[in-house]
Amino acid sequence: MNAATTGGCQCGAVRYRIAQALENAHICHxxxxxxxxxxxxxxxxxxxxxxxxxxxxxxxWFQSSDIVRRGFCRDCGTPLLFDVVDRDTINVVLGSLDEPASVKPEFQCGPAAKMPWFGELDAVEPSADETSWYAAIxxxxxxxxxxxxxxWPPENRS
Structure with missing residues (x-):
């Protein structure tokens, strides 16, 4: 990922741009x-x-500890950022990227709180009515x- 990366919240009230490749991609449990x-x-x-x-x-922003604050959209609540305040870096929540599949996590942390059944999720069957549910939405x-x-939002939205 060498080009600028964009992302934002679910409702569109907050948008962001990153002008370098993301690093240290991971999942925290x-x-x-x-x-x-x-x-x-x-x-x-x-x-x-x-x-x-x-x-x-x-x-x-929500100050979740003395050294970390977490950024979110005030309108829709989408989690966006994890900021260790005294560092010159910031962590972006990967689900808020416009192309989240473009960044593959390289490691996991916080294993003590990891759900014990997490590795079994690929075997869970999809819902039988999934297609009709998404069509209704x-x-x-x-x-x-x-x-x-x-x-955003579009002017013609009712």
């Missing part, structure tokens, strides 16, 4: 990351703060698309 993401783990990757820019909106989807837009 620690309990603090679980709580911050509302999930079983949090995928992160690092970039220099000087190469990271918010291009739309303003990031909200599609006409009313208010999620920002996975690319930069000049304006």
């Amino acid at each position: 620690c309990r603090m990351c679980q709580k911050a993401s509302g999930n079983y783990f949090l995928p992160l990757a690092r970039t220099a703060k000087a190469k990271f820019a918010v291009t739309r909106g303003e990031v909200g 599609a006409p009313s989807n208010h999620q920002h698309p996975d690319h930069d837009t000049e304006q």
Whole structure:
């Protein structure tokens, strides 16, 4: 990933651009990351703060410890950033990237809080009504698309 990378929150209120390749891609299973993401783990990757820019909106912050703050969208709650405040780098939540599959985690941390059944997930069968569920959501989807837009939400949205 050599070109600029873009991403943002689910509602489109916050957008960002990274002007270098992400490094240190990993999955954190620690309990603090679980709580911050509302999930079983949090995928992160690092970039220099000087190469990271918010291009739309303003990031909200929660000081989750004395040395770490977590950035999120104040409108929709999407977790976006993990910032060790005294470092010149910042971690981006990989699910907020426009192309999340472009960054493959290289390692895992926080194994003590990892779900004991995590390795079994590939064997879990998909829902039988998955296609009809996503088809029902599609006409009313208010999620920002996975690319930069000049304006969001669109003017013609009712």
